[in-house]
Amino acid sequence: MATISVTWRKSAIGYHYDQKDTIRRLGFRRLNQTLELEDNPATRGMVNKVIHLVEVSEEVSK
Numbered sequence: 001m002a003t004i005s006v007t008w009r010k011s012a013i014g015y016h017y018d019q020k021d022t023i024r025r026l027g028f029r030r031l032n033q034t035l036e037l038e039d040n041p042a043t044r045g046m047v048n049k050v051i052h053l054v055e056v057s058e059e060v061s062k
Contacts, residue, residue, distance in 0.1 A: 002039040006047060007055045008032065015053070022050050 008028045012020040026046055027035050037043050039058070047056055 003036050003059050004039045004043070004047070005034060005057045005059055006037055007034040008053065009055050010053045012050075012053055019050050019053070022046050023053065026050075 006026065008023060008031055011031060012023050026037065026043075036059070037047075047054060
């Protein structure tokens, strides 16, 4: 199963509530937190919605 590493880099203050909600639903609790998320279309869509707030790096796990 492939995973992606997503790091929350920029605060969501001043952005629309649905983008703040997306950050929370991805599982972020604090700024500069890094999460290993399953690489699937739903996760990719959520990340693309807040791509200006996060940093993404792809990883392949065996």
